[in-house]
Amino acid sequence: MLSHPEIASRFGFGVYEADLQTGELWKAGRKIKLQSQPFKVLAILLEKHGEIVTREELQLRVWGKNVVVDFDHSLGTAINKIRDALGDTADNPRFVETLAKRGYRFVAPVTALNGSLAAESMNHEFSAESGAARVVLEKSPGTSPSIQVSPSSNEFDLSPTHQRGFGSWLWLAMLVPMAVLAGLAGFYYGSRSTAPLPRVERLTRIGRIAPGVQAMESLPASATDGLRIYIPVISGGRSVLAQVDVRTGAVQNLPLPSELASATLGDLSPDGSMLLLRSHVSPESEQSLWTVPVGGGSPLRVANVVAHDATWMPDGKSILYATGDELLVNKLQDGTSSLFAKLPERAFWLRWSPDGKVLRFTLLDPIQHTLGLWEASSDGKSVRPILSNWTKPSSECCGIWTGDGKYFVFQSDRGGSSDLWRLDGKSIGEPKRVTNGPLSFVGPVTSRIGHRIFFLGLETQSLLQHYDASRHEFVPLPGFLAEANRVEYSHDRQWVLWTDASGRLWRAKADGSELIQITPDSLQVFLAHWSPDGKKLAIMAKESGKAWQIYLVPADGGAPERLLRESRNAADPSWSADGQQIAFGRVTDMMGKEDGPRAIQIFDLRTQAVSTVTGSEGWFSPRWSPDGRYIAAISLDQRKLALFDTESKTWRTIAETTVADPVWSSDSKTIFFHASSAEMQPIYRVSIPGGRLEQIANLSNFSGGDTEDYFFCGLTPESVPIVRSRTRTGNLYTLNLDGP
Known part of the structure; x- marks a missing residue:
C-alpha cells in the first residue's frame, strides 16, 4: 500500500489539473466550476489514487465526526457533481469508480505536479532510441496495477492556449521535463487493465x-x-x-x-x-x-x-x-x-x-x-x-x-x-x-x-458571445450561460432558457438566480421554446435509442408530457400567439432520412387534432411569429426561407441563400438566421413584411482571429445575436x- 508522508498540492490527470491549495479544477487551461464539498472529496480521491477510499474515511475527513448530516445523500451528490465536472459516468467510469458498500476509487493515472508524492519506488529511464522518458510507479501486491508511461514529446501541448500558467509549466519543465510530460500523458494507458494500453x-x-x-x-x-x-x-x-x-x-x-x-x-x-x-x-x-x-x-x-x-x-x-x-x-x-x-x-x-x-x-x-x-x-x-x-x-x-x-x-x-x-x-x-x-x-x-x-x-474549446454593434465584434456573455448551446428569453424578459452540450435543459432568472435543471438526464434536448404566458415549455427531445419527439413540460420543472403518439421523428415545436396551438415539422435527411411526407403541421392543444399547413410540403423548421401572423420555415435543401401568412393562407419566399436556425425578434418585425454553409457564415436579418435582407455579422467579427466557426444560438431580449464560437476542435x- 502506498504511503503518503507528503501530499502534493497539485495533481494532473489527462487534460485536467486540480489545485488543492486554491480549490480549483482546470481542464485544458479553462477553469471548471466545482463546489467546495465535492472538491474536497475529489482531493481525497486524488491523494489516494488507485486505492479504495472508504465511505467512513470520506465522512470523517469531509464532514467530521460531530457533524449531523444526511451523509448518504450528501456523498452521493458530491460524487455526481465530480462526475459531471469530469464528464464521467458511474456505468463506465474513467475517473471515479464506485465499489458497492465499500467506497470509491480514483482509477485514472495521476501525476503530482509539484510537491512530492512518496511511493515505495519510482524509477526513471531514458530510451535513446525513442528519445522518450519513462516513469514507472510501482505498487505493492493487492493494490491497483502498475502505471507505465512512455510518452513522446508530442503527447501534450503545453502552449498557453492549452494549459493554465505557462510560466509555471516552463519552470517545472526546466527542473523535471521528462517526469512532467510523462505524468501528463499517463492517462492514455487506461486504468484497470493489467496490461497497459498502447501509448497515444x-x-x-x-x-x-x-x-x-x-x-x-x-x-x-x-x-x-x-x-x-x-x-x-x-x-x-x-x-x-x-x-x-x-x-x-x-x-x-x-x-x-x-x-x-x-x-x-x-x-x-x-x-x-x-x-x-x-x-x-x-x-x-x-x-x-x-x-x-x-x-x-x-x-x-x-x-x-x-x-x-x-x-x-x-x-x-x-x-x-x-x-x-x-x-x-x-x-x-x-x-x-x-x-x-x-x-x-x-x-x-x-x-x-x-x-x-x-x-x-x-x-x-x-x-x-x-x-x-x-x-x-x-x-x-x-x-x-x-x-x-x-x-x-x-x-x-x-x-x-x-x-x-x-x-x-x-x-x-x-x-x-x-x-x-x-x-x-x-x-x-x-x-x-x-x-x-x-x-x-x-x-x-x-x-x-x-x-x-x-x-x-x-x-x-468554445465560448458563448453576443454581438456588440458599437464595437462591431462579438463579446462574452455572463458566466452563468457559459455552457449554453441554444438560448431563449421569456416574453416578459424575466427568465432565460437554454440547453447545454450534454442535451440538458436549464432555466434561470435573467440575472442567473433561481437556476434549475428542467429535464432529466435521460432526455436529450435539442431545443426548447417558452409558451406566450411563460408557464410551459415546448421541447424537441429524444430518449436514448428513440426518435426525436415533442414534449411539453412546466417551466418550473416536472414530468415531460409527450405530444404525439407516433414512431416518426418530429421536430421544431413553435407556439401560436394565444398558446393554444403548436406548429411542428420533420427532420431533414441529414438528421435521419425516413419514409413519409414532410410538411409543417399544427397540433391543437384543445382538441388534440393535427392538421397540415396548406402548401407546406417540402418545408421544415417552423417558427411562429410572436404576433401570430406568420409562420417562417426553411426548405428541405436549406436554400430558402419563406413565410406562411396565416390570414391569406399563402407562402412567400423572403430569402434565398443557405439558411439555418431562424429566430424572430420579439416585436415580429424582423427574423434572423444563420447562413452557416456560406462563405464566412454571415448572420442575416430580414425585415417583415418588406423582406429587406441585411447582414449583421460574420466570422470577421471575432477578435483574436482564432475562431474557426460558430453556431447561432438565439437572441438577447434586445434582439442581439448570441453565438457559440469555436476556437478549437481536435x-x-x-x-x-x-x-x-
Whole structure:
C-alpha cells in the first residue's frame, strides 16, 4: 500500500489539473466550476489514487465526526457533481469508480505536479532510441496495477492556449521535463487493465481537424497512402480537404475546383493515386461522386450516380456506393451500375478487408438514431450485423482493418465519450480496448504497412458571445450561460432558457438566480421554446435509442408530457400567439432520412387534432411569429426561407441563400438566421413584411482571429445575436496496436 508522508498540492490527470491549495479544477487551461464539498472529496480521491477510499474515511475527513448530516445523500451528490465536472459516468467510469458498500476509487493515472508524492519506488529511464522518458510507479501486491508511461514529446501541448500558467509549466519543465510530460500523458494507458494500453501520441497541433456531426450523418472520414493522411479541416468556417504529413504532422490544404469546394472524403484508391469525393454543395443527403488525382489534375464526375457514401472496389476499377438503403457497384469504364446488396437502413463508412473478401460498414437507424457494425461477403449475398447487443443502444461505427488484416479497429460511444476498440482479424470475439480517454477518439485510419493507426481526438474549446454593434465584434456573455448551446428569453424578459452540450435543459432568472435543471438526464434536448404566458415549455427531445419527439413540460420543472403518439421523428415545436396551438415539422435527411411526407403541421392543444399547413410540403423548421401572423420555415435543401401568412393562407419566399436556425425578434418585425454553409457564415436579418435582407455579422467579427466557426444560438431580449464560437476542435493522434 502506498504511503503518503507528503501530499502534493497539485495533481494532473489527462487534460485536467486540480489545485488543492486554491480549490480549483482546470481542464485544458479553462477553469471548471466545482463546489467546495465535492472538491474536497475529489482531493481525497486524488491523494489516494488507485486505492479504495472508504465511505467512513470520506465522512470523517469531509464532514467530521460531530457533524449531523444526511451523509448518504450528501456523498452521493458530491460524487455526481465530480462526475459531471469530469464528464464521467458511474456505468463506465474513467475517473471515479464506485465499489458497492465499500467506497470509491480514483482509477485514472495521476501525476503530482509539484510537491512530492512518496511511493515505495519510482524509477526513471531514458530510451535513446525513442528519445522518450519513462516513469514507472510501482505498487505493492493487492493494490491497483502498475502505471507505465512512455510518452513522446508530442503527447501534450503545453502552449498557453492549452494549459493554465505557462510560466509555471516552463519552470517545472526546466527542473523535471521528462517526469512532467510523462505524468501528463499517463492517462492514455487506461486504468484497470493489467496490461497497459498502447501509448497515444499527438500528430498535429492545428486544433481544427473537422470533427463531423454524427447527428447530421457527417463522420470524420480519412484515408492514407502511408506518407500522407487525407482528412477534412475547418478553414474559414467551412470544411475543406487537407493532407497531413505522417512524419511531421504538417497540414496543407488541397486545392480543389469550385464544384468540390466543400467535398467530403469517401476513400483513396487501392494504388493511392485517386481520391473518391462526394460533393457537398447542399445539405441533401445524396450527392454526386467525383474522382480526383492526388497529385493534381481535373476531377471526373462519376456518371449517373448520387450517393451518401462510397468506397473503391478492391480492383480499383469500380466504385461501391450507398444510396438510400442500397449498395450498388458502378463500373467506371462504361458507367453502368448494378445492385450489390439491399440493406435494412442507410450504410456509411464502407471498408473492405485487405483480401477483398469481406466488406464492413456502419448502418445508421434514422428512427432510433443508433449506429451498428455490419458486414457482407464479397458477392453481397451474405449480410449480417456484428457485435449485436454489445452496447445498448448500439453505438459502434467507423471500423477499418490494418493493412495485413490482423486487426479491425472501430469506435464505440459510451457515456457520451468515444474510444477505440479492436477485434482480431475477421473473428467476432470480445473486443479489446485500445484507448481510454480522456478525449473522445474517433475516425480511425490504419497505415498500409504495420499496425499503426491514426485517429481524431476531440478537444473542443468554445465560448458563448453576443454581438456588440458599437464595437462591431462579438463579446462574452455572463458566466452563468457559459455552457449554453441554444438560448431563449421569456416574453416578459424575466427568465432565460437554454440547453447545454450534454442535451440538458436549464432555466434561470435573467440575472442567473433561481437556476434549475428542467429535464432529466435521460432526455436529450435539442431545443426548447417558452409558451406566450411563460408557464410551459415546448421541447424537441429524444430518449436514448428513440426518435426525436415533442414534449411539453412546466417551466418550473416536472414530468415531460409527450405530444404525439407516433414512431416518426418530429421536430421544431413553435407556439401560436394565444398558446393554444403548436406548429411542428420533420427532420431533414441529414438528421435521419425516413419514409413519409414532410410538411409543417399544427397540433391543437384543445382538441388534440393535427392538421397540415396548406402548401407546406417540402418545408421544415417552423417558427411562429410572436404576433401570430406568420409562420417562417426553411426548405428541405436549406436554400430558402419563406413565410406562411396565416390570414391569406399563402407562402412567400423572403430569402434565398443557405439558411439555418431562424429566430424572430420579439416585436415580429424582423427574423434572423444563420447562413452557416456560406462563405464566412454571415448572420442575416430580414425585415417583415418588406423582406429587406441585411447582414449583421460574420466570422470577421471575432477578435483574436482564432475562431474557426460558430453556431447561432438565439437572441438577447434586445434582439442581439448570441453565438457559440469555436476556437478549437481536435487534432490527429496516433498509436501502435502492438504496444507502447
